[in-house]
Amino acid sequence: MGVRPPSNDVDEEPDVVEFGIAALDARVDGADLEFPVSASELESRLGDTAVPYDAAGNEMSVGEALVETDRQSFDSKADLLNALHPVFERKRQAASTSLLKQIRGLVPF
Numbered sequence: 080m081g082v083r084p085p086s087n088d089v090d091e092e093p094d095v096v097e098f099g100i101a102a103l104d105a106r107v108d109g110a111d112l113e114f115p116v117s118a119s120e121l122e123s124r125l126g127d128t129a130v131p132y133d134a135a136g137n138e139m140s141v142g143e144a145l146v147e148t149d150r151q152s153f154d155s156k157a158d159l160l161n162a163l164h165p166v167f168e169r170k171r172q173a174a175s176t177s178l179l180k181q182i183r184g185l186v187p188f
Contacts (some may be wrong), residue, residue: 098131100160103141106130107156108186115154120143132170135183139170 110124126142131171144166153159 096131096134098133098136099171100164103130103144103163103167104156104160106141112156114156114158115152116159117152118150120170121145121153121159130167132167133174134167135174137170137174153154 104127106128110154112124112126113122118126120172122142122167126145127139129138130141130144143161147166147169148162150162
């Protein structure tokens with residue numbers, strides 16, 4: 080997922096803020112993984128890697144997300160992203176239920 084950040088007429092900022100599996104996808108590409116891959120291999124290579132799960136910048140580690148899948152291996156990158164999507168979506172929905180977090184998401188700090 081991604082969302083455009085607020086415009087402040089500065090061209091140096093990215094056009095889109097990535098979060099969820101879109102952000103994870105970029106981190107998987109950077110890790111040079113070969114599929115199929117085991118959850119333990121992912122944990123050792125990306126376990127501490129923080130991935131934002133919402134536009135406000137709240138994060139969880141890949142290791143935390145892997146624990147919630149109960150999967151031992153992933154056949155492809157698409158399989159990995161599909162397995163972790165519900166995990167990031169649950170976190171995003173839980174975070175958005177807080178009124179204060181909703182307001183913070185609207186106001187850039």
